[in-house]
Amino acid sequence: MTEADRPRRSGLRGFGHAGPSPWTDLDRPPLDAEALRRDLLVPGGRWTALDVVEETGSTNSDLTARSREGEPEGAVLVAERQYAGRGRLDRAWSAPARSGLFLSMLLRPTVPRERLGWLPILVGVSVAATVHRVSGVSVGLKWPNDLQVEIDGEERKLGGILTELTGEAVVAGLGLNVTLRADELPVPTAASLALAGAEVTDRATLLRALLREFAELYGEWQGAAGDPQASGLLPAYAARCTTLGRQVLVQLPGDRELRGEAVALDTDGRLVVRTADGSRQAVGAGDVVHVRPEPRSA
Template identity: 85%
Template sequence: MTEPDRPRRSGLRGFGHDGPSPWTDLERPPLDADALRRDLVLPGSLWTALDVVTETGSTNSDLTARAAAGAPEGAVLVAERQSAGRGRLDRQWSAPARSGLFLSMLLRPTVPRERLGWLPILVGVAAAGAVSRVGGIEVGLKWPNDLQVTVDGAERKLGGILTELTGEAVVAGLGLNVSLRADELPVPTAASLALAGAEVTERTTLLRAVLRQFAELYGEWQAAAGDPHASGLLPAYAARCTTLGRQVLVQLPGDRELRGEAVAVDGDGRLVVRKADGTRQPVGAGDVVHVRPEPAG
């Protein structure tokens, strides 16, 4: 049993000479890298290295280069600020320094290659579960893996995930808005933990919880050879998926659209949409818009 995640007092310990002073922004202190390594990089743990850098272009790109150079599984790279962060569908991801969690994880899964598509979903389930528990708010997952919260009665995007295959390794990136104020949001449909009323916005505590939760779920998924049913990943995802049971408009590659009800997620992680004629169509890639039901009368 791991010790419970809890806030730690900020101090001078844990910040390198080349990092920012912990007193430069009292509202947004730097991550406590030493505390994170002490708690997470342990014998027998998934995590083998954890580095925090002041700024980089993209943690995914940096960790991909390390993977190509033979870095072992379990390396974690966290940036206090990303200048060229990327999301799904080549979208840009930007946020003020120390306002969120911007990290990538180097994984070398041994599951069958056709089951690697479950990794971004696994990252989403782990992040949503950890943030919900520590932050005391409900975090859902819009298919496939956008983290969502409700702010002022509207669903908004809290974070996103990007996984990239590089040889036999997978680099999984996570971006999570933590302390952004309304005037700092990149788009009106975005949100942050602060705006959602989270009980905890201390980033070291949140990151520790996310990495512990991911390591536990990843171990179960690996032990089940990537089987989403046997590992419990599929039911865990379905329980958090805000898309299921909703009317959706799916914007498909090639400027095509699909309308219907999202009724299931299949064994390959695809969204199953029931069209108006009753036929079901699985969707492996696309942008989903939750459609509000037409008012009666």
């Protein structure tokens, strides 16, 4: 893909096109792509390209297309607004412009293929560690790919992760609500860093810290050939996982359900559920519902 073929980047260019100005909401300034490149595209570093577009349908779809054209590992695509973002099971996902971080990373991991299931977990650990360090907000990780915060004793969704395999590459997408206001929440169970009381909600600061954190953890994981224990990924995830040790209802493909206690992750990153009869079943895909314990009768 040539530079002329890339989607238009944010900044002064493009102010004449139809659509709202990036400065219509002064609490949500646009990202400065050139400043981000100066900080993140360093010789010998993980990141090789960084583009910020004013809007696109899906950063995952755009970066997948670039991967098929031979884009090398390390490309990052950030959108100020996504109008056709996708979650798991192709669910639609969108948010107001510049209200969060909506990005995808192009990776070409050299680990055994069966260990690629750890990539969304790696992204989640990177986000949780970064957000807590930068903004002071504790982020929980609901298996397999939800980011959660607790507000008034309730677990609420802060964002999500979607990784997609395309040939020998993996595109890892992230949506993180940063300054979403209460009246902008798509559902009452959603949340944002601002609503969770974050000390820092500057998206550029969060993005720099996140990409540096992920690059470090990804390098350690690759150096350990994707081994989650040797790389430290498994204990880091277990410490933040809100699913382990809980009673769960897993909605499986084919309208099947699995009930039991989430007791572990296996070596491929699958959730291990212990059912009422004591048997264990590993789940690689499915919607997980945390089931509240039944109150004991007096």
